[in-house]
Amino acid sequence: MSDKSRAAAAPQRGLLSADPVGDFDGAAPRVSFEFFPPKTPEMEARLWEVIKRLESLAPRFVSVTYGAGGSTRERTHATVRRIRNETALEPAAHLTCVAASCEEIDRVARDYWEAGIRHIVALRGDPPGGLGSDYAPHPGGYAYAADLVAGLKRVADFEISVAAYPETHPAARSSDHDLDNLKAKLDAGASRAITQFFFDVDLYLRFRDRAHDAGIRVPIVPGILPVTNFAQLKRMSAGCGASIPGWMAAHFDGLDDDPDTRRLVAASLAAEQCRRLHANGVHEFHFYTLNRADLIVAICHLLGVRAPRAAAATA
């Protein structure tokens, strides 16, 4: 299906035009940003510069990841609470099932609620040995993300986002079973799915069509990863089952020692990916920021997502 016919079929659609800002039909999309908790005071100081800079773009929410096996538990909590206390941003805390009992997780959730945190990104998490190793639920813990969503809803009426996989979760029995699992997470009380990163827009659109056919009506927000380090991307993709199209490797070919050009290429590819998605009726984007602001600000600018002063000057 072409971009044009998909746009016609999409529930909400943008205008197709050659003008990248015009594509957004006057209404800028909504965005959210994902950070990881900093390890050192220096990294924390840098993250806070990034958060302050991105705050001006008025994201719908910002989320903070939870290290594998709960390894960043305290740092995640501290970052989420600081965002709540020191910014106007709506923080969302990632929480996983791995290596914790239901009681421990419920306690964490209650602490969040009492601290004014109302949004959780609920995940199963990877087994301690990585995705390649067998997953065994913690005895007395929540087994899968759907169980965690149901448990969190019993604790309090959180807004809950869950993960979705346009290319199917690597350990899933089948793509149909994986889609049933997504539906189970939403039926348990989640109100949004955020996708694993992907680069082939058609993959996402086919997945969205399948989800729609399965009766899923909540937003399936594409997770956008601007790529500046291609070698690192290859390692990350191998771990999570996201494919890298051949054309992408070609775009980065010969740029190993040229970080400035890699950044320009990264911004341009991610902006084009978002433009195509928006032209196909996508109005929300979740950015994996990797705790950096420059590229995200540039891509958002191209999408028409701007700080109020910049937006007023354009108008």
Ligand SMILES: Cc1cc2nc3c(=O)[nH]c(=O)nc-3n(C[C@H](O)[C@H](O)[C@H](O)COP(=O)(O)OP(=O)(O)OC[C@H]3O[C@@H](n4cnc5c(N)ncnc54)[C@H](O)[C@@H]3O)c2cc1C
């Ligand atoms: C947006 C996003 C954010 C993430 N943030 C983090 C993070 O902060 N920290 C972190 O550690 N990881 C994070 N991850 C990675 C995630 O934890 C892994 O991908 C993990 O392997 C699966 O988590 P899930 O919530 O999708 O699991 P689930 O939805 O529980 O699914 C996991 C697998 O089990 C299968 N399955 C589900 N239910 C059953 C069942 N009853 N019986 C048999 N099989 C079943 C599913 O098909 C799938 O293959 C994130 C991923 C995404 C996309």
